[in-house]
Amino acid sequence: MRFLSRPPNIDWVGQRKRALALSIVVSLACLTLLFTRGLNLGIDFTGGVLVEVSYPVPAQLDTVRQELKAAGYEEATVQFFGSASDVLIRLPAPKSEAVGSAGEKQQSSAISARVLQALGARDKGITLRRVDFVGPAVGAELKQKGTLALLAAFFGIFLYIMFRFEWKFSLGSIAALTHDAIMTLGYLSLVREEFDLTVLAGVLAMLGYSNNESIVLFDRVRENLLNLRKRSVEEIVNLSINQTLMRSVVTHFTVLLVLLALHYLGGKSVHGFSVAMMVGVIVATYSSIYISSGVAILLHVKREDLLPPKLEEIDHLP
Amino acid sequence: MRHYPLWKTLSLIVVTLIGAFYALPNLYGEQPAVQITTVSGDSLPSDFGDQVARTLKQDQLPYDSSRLENGQWLVRVDETGTQLKIADALKRAFAAENQAARYTVALNLAPRTPGWLRALGGRPMALGLDLRGGVHFLLQVDLDDAQRNALKRYLNDVPTLLRKKDLHYRGRRLAGDQVLLSFGNPQTRAAARAAIAGDYPELALSEASDADGAPQLSLKLSSTEIKRIDDNAVEQNLITLRNRVNQLGVAEPLVQRQGTDRIVVELPGVQDTTRVKELLGATATLEYRAVDTDGNPQLAASTGDVPPDDELFYTRQGHQPVLLKREAIAAGSEIVNVAPGFDQNGQPSVNVRLDAAAGQRMLHFTERNVGKPMAVLYKETQVVTNYNARGEPIRERKKIEDVINVATIQGVFGSQFQTTGVTNKEAHDLALLLKSGALAAPIDIVEERTVGPSLGADNIRQGTLAVIVAFGLVIGFMALYYRVFGLFADFALLLNLVLIVGSLSIVHATLTMPGIAGIVLTLGMAVDANVLINERIREELRGGKTPLAAMDAGYERAFLTIADSNVTTLIAAIVLFALGSGPVKGFAVTLSLGILTSMFTAIVGTRTLAHYIFRGRKLKDLPV
Numbered sequence: 006m007r008f009l010s011r012p013p014n015i016d017w018v019g020q021r022k023r024a025l026a027l028s029i030v031v032s033l034a035c036l037t038l039l040f041t042r043g044l045n046l047g048i049d050f051t052g053g054v055l056v057e058v059s060y061p062v063p064a065q066l067d068t069v070r071q072e073l074k075a076a077g078y079e080e081a082t083v084q085f086f087g088s089a090s091d092v093l094i095r096l097p098a099p100k101s102e103a104v105g106s107a108g109e110k111q112q113s114s115a116i117s118a119r120v121l122q123a124l125g126a127r128d129k130g131i132t133l134r135r136v137d138f139v140g141p142a143v144g145a146e147l148k149q150k151g152t153l154a155l156l157a158a159f160f161g162i163f164l165y166i167m168f169r170f171e172w173k174f175s176l177g178s179i180a181a182l183t184h185d186a187i188m189t190l191g192y193l194s195l196v197r198e199e200f201d202l203t204v205l206a207g208v209l210a211m212l213g214y215s216n217n218e219s220i221v222l223f224d225r226v227r228e229n230l231l232n233l234r235k236r237s238v239e240e241i242v243n244l245s246i247n248q249t250l251m252r253s254v255v256t257h258f259t260v261l262l263v264l265l266a267l268h269y270l271g272g273k274s275v276h277g278f279s280v281a282m283m284v285g286v287i288v289a290t291y292s293s294i295y296i297s298s299g300v301a302i303l304l305h306v307k308r309e310d311l312l313p314p315k316l317e318e319i320d321h322l323p
Numbered sequence: 324m325r326h327y328p329l330w331k332t333l334s335l336i337v338v339t340l341i342g343a344f345y346a347l348p349n350l351y352g353e354q355p356a357v358q359i360t361t362v363s364g365d366s367l368p369s370d371f372g373d374q375v376a377r378t379l380k381q382d383q384l385p386y387d388s389s390r391l392e393n394g395q396w397l398v399r400v401d402e403t404g405t406q407l408k409i410a411d412a413l414k415r416a417f418a419a420e421n422q423a424a425r426y427t428v429a430l431n432l433a434p435r436t437p438g439w440l441r442a443l444g445g446r447p448m449a450l451g452l453d454l455r456g457g458v459h460f461l462l463q464v465d466l467d468d469a470q471r472n473a474l475k476r477y478l479n480d481v482p483t484l485l486r487k488k489d490l491h492y493r494g495r496r497l498a499g500d501q502v503l504l505s506f507g508n509p510q511t512r513a514a515a516r517a518a519i520a521g522d523y524p525e526l527a528l529s530e531a532s533d534a535d536g537a538p539q540l541s542l543k544l545s546s547t548e549i550k551r552i553d554d555n556a557v558e559q560n561l562i563t564l565r566n567r568v569n570q571l572g573v574a575e576p577l578v579q580r581q582g583t584d585r586i587v588v589e590l591p592g593v594q595d596t597t598r599v600k601e602l603l604g605a606t607a608t609l610e611y612r613a614v615d616t617d618g619n620p621q622l623a624a625s626t627g628d629v630p631p632d633d634e635l636f637y638t639r640q641g642h643q644p645v646l647l648k649r650e651a652i653a654a655g656s657e658i659v660n661v662a663p664g665f666d667q668n669g670q671p672s673v674n675v676r677l678d679a680a681a682g683q684r685m686l687h688f689t690e691r692n693v694g695k696p697m698a699v700l701y702k703e704t705q706v707v708t709n710y711n712a713r714g715e716p717i718r719e720r721k722k723i724e725d726v727i728n729v730a731t732i733q734g735v736f737g738s739q740f741q742t743t744g745v746t747n748k749e750a751h752d753l754a755l756l757l758k759s760g761a762l763a764a765p766i767d768i769v770e771e772r773t774v775g776p777s778l779g780a781d782n783i784r785q786g787t788l789a790v791i792v793a794f795g796l797v798i799g800f801m802a803l804y805y806r807v808f809g810l811f812a813d814f815a816l817l818l819n820l821v822l823i824v825g826s827l828s829i830v831h832a833t834l835t836m837p838g839i840a841g842i843v844l845t846l847g848m849a850v851d852a853n854v855l856i857n858e859r860i861r862e863e864l865r866g867g868k869t870p871l872a873a874m875d876a877g878y879e880r881a882f883l884t885i886a887d888s889n890v891t892t893l894i895a896a897i898v899l900f901a902l903g904s905g906p907v908k909g910f911a912v913t914l915s916l917g918i919l920t921s922m923f924t925a926i927v928g929t930r931t932l933a934h935y936i937f938r939g940r941k942l943k944d945l946p947v
Contacts (some may be wrong), residue, residue: 134778140769154902212896217888224884252858256851263793263847272785292370
């Protein structure tokens with residue numbers, strides 16, 4: 006089965022200014038969203054207590070809220086989690102965390118026990134699915150570590166591309182990465198998807214993956230620049246995009262296939278992860294075509310920039 | 324087609340066989356088992372198997388096997404009902420022979436891996452807490468407290484040294500992180516400084532003067548000493564926590580240091596965290612003290628006027644004041660062994676054995692004081708973290724000191740005796756705590772994650788389903804779109820899955836739910852290498868190359884691109900690994916392993932297949 010018998014001949018490079026303008030507008034919108042509304046940070050980063058319970062029959066959220074209120078948990082947020090019988094209860098970080106003897110009302114484990122009691126767990130057959138408690142200090146620390154991880158990933162990728170290609174491409178791919186990260190985070194902010202450690206893992210994996218795109222393209226640009234000496238850089242970039250287009254489409258398609266499987270079958274714990282990855286994969290297709298090469302062209306990438314000493318090695322490799 | 328190197332074919336065969344072999348244990352699944360270990364960590368007695376067999380025969384309990392496996396006795400059974408019965412029967416049998424305190428009986432799931440596989444090091448992947456259920460704690464060790472305690476020791480030790488050397492000091496006090504000694508004149512200070520520097524090289528000394536201008540000497544812990552104290556405190560706490568965890572009867576617990584001042588405790592299968600937390604954090608101990616029968620406790624309580632040799636405490640029940648002698652007859656650290664038990668009236672009790680020195684003291688004391696009261700003092704330190712207006716944590720130590728019982732000394736005894744007046748649970752907990760030793764510094768739970776068994780089971784089921792469906796979708800698509808070369812890619816993908824599982828099993832990595840997501844993602848991304856190769860082959864064919872030349876060119880030209888594009892994902896995975904928190908680390912591990920194995924399978928695997936299938940044929944076109 007072949008969708009295209011020969012490479013398409015679409016003028017991507019000609020559209021790059023319009024595409025850049027569009028990207029800037031959408032990025033600004035995403036940034037505005039991120040700065041005003043922010044991410045819906047999970048307790049991994051904020052600290053707090055999260056209790057997931059499962060009812061044998063569909064639960065009434067209002068009743069649950071009232072029961073919790075009666076037990077003194079006014080600040081509890083209650084929502085369905087995946088199905089009408091699974092309920093997620095979030096409580097702010099306890100004011101005091103004691104270790105040791107029993108009877109400490111504010112202890113996180115005591116909280117989960119008291120929550121269950123307040124809901125009448127024993128009579129109604131409610132089972133405890135999970136309790137997460139993250140102290141405020143740990144939350145702040147994870148937030149800091151997470152930000153650091155994002156920056157480290159950017160920097161590492163930047164260095165690698167600089168080493169393998171050169172700085173104009175490096176900047177181009179970093180621009181694409183930033184673009185993808187902003188779009189993905191913006192989308193997560195828009196749909197209020199909870200941002201926890203697993204989602205952060207998804208975003209980081211997405212960055213590594215989205216960069217694949219830029220590299221495959223740059224590789225082809227380099228090859229064409231060296232082989233087709235008569236054409237202009239713009240023409241070559243455009244040709245390269247067209248040549249790698251089918252590969253991009255097929256690869257993204259397979260990745261989207263597995264992400265859909267994960268999204269619909271993998272359960273709630275990987276929901277945010279799959280959403281982040283899917284958005285990232287879609288945005289990455291776009292950004293590898295327009296942003297990474299577009300920025301490289303803007304920076305006036307030249308044939309002489311790309312005479313890598315490594316190229317002759319190719320003949321000895323499998 | 325050029326000559327194809329033999330080593331590639333061989334390496335493919337060898338890697339496939341090794342990968343498949345070590346992935347194999349994962350197919351056998353698990354069965355319920357009862358696991359018995361000694362609390363002390365010593366090896367089991369040689370006739371232990373007979374003892375277990377006798378008990379099981381007596382109660383007519385069916386079992387699969389009962390033998391020593393990796394230093395622990397495992398009784399494998401078919402279903403969880405029998406598992407519980409066997410565990411109960413064994414516990415009862417041990418108690419009957421007064422050995423209850425010696426063994427830990429825990430419920431576990433034992434892999435069904437056959438012996439010949441196990442002998443060659445085959446074992447299944449470990450499942451993370453989010454898949455098997457259990458509780459994860461992150462504990463913060465209060466190092467400030469450890470340092471303060473060390474300083475307090477100097478507050479006593481240094482003046483003793485000075486007195487011995489006949490150097491007079493006028494005052495001593497603890498101020499923040501230093502001990503301040505004031506002297507009458509600078510000469511004494513200089514002499515004292517020389518003496519202290521000689522005996523306590525670990526202290527940093529500096530001179531100052533107090534508000535009245537008197538010469539002062541400031542004693543601080545040096546930075547190396549602080550590090551030593553910190554390390555000691557964390558190590559000591561690790562040992563203590565390990566002891567406590569061992570006595571909880573949990574199969575495969577994990578107690579590990581993390582960073583400078585944190586300890587991770589993971590207890591698979593544990594649901595009731597309240598009790599676990601009490602035991603982990605408790606710093607309880609017992610002291611035996613004489614009751615001052617001459618003093619008037621009521622008066623002391625109302626006026627606050629306590630006789631100089633006494634201390635005022637209250638009873639746990641009824642909150643009655645009691646005056647106790649300051650000096651303890653026996654302290655918690657002198658208790659050699661404790662076991663919960665019952666006294667002759669059937670009341671719960673703690674059976675205590677003291678070490679020789681304390682036993683002597685107890686003997687002397689009871690000889691002279693038959694008919695007089697002796698008190699058992701329960702001491703516990705709790706750490707309470709409160710938050711000030713700015714949300715900064717302030718850690719406070721709260722001391723609980725209760726007289727749990729005042730008993731009349733019935734007769735003369737030495738190192739072995741019973742203490743009554745406790746509840747059954749208290750007797751058990753106290754026995755456990757006294758045996759496992761005290762914490763060197765208080766700990767504070769800063770993170771806790773509990774996963775119920777139903778969620779764990781759901782995660783496994785959903786994760787497996789996602790892997791299977793994702794795998795099916797991708798291989799279906801590839802076969803459809805690239806025909807024979809698609810099948811090569813499918814073979815590579817299957818091999819990739821086997822290699823990921825195999826290598827995870829070899830390093831005994833922990834599989835978590837994000838880890839499964841990593842496997843699923845790898846399945847989608849791994850075919851990228853083959854897509855690159857196949858698209859390139861199609862392109863070369865279009866460019867007019869002969870089929871075999873196109874294939875060669877396709878593999879050659881795609882190689883560097885594949886390597887480059889995988890390295891950046893690897894960078895992201897390494898960063899994630901460094902960020903390292905349990906489940907996410909699992910994702911980083913599977914993703915990195917998947918990237919490495921996929922490069923191998925996509926490049927060497929499919930190439931080798933293509934070589935042997937198309938070798939020697941005359942081709943007009945390639946089925947790509």
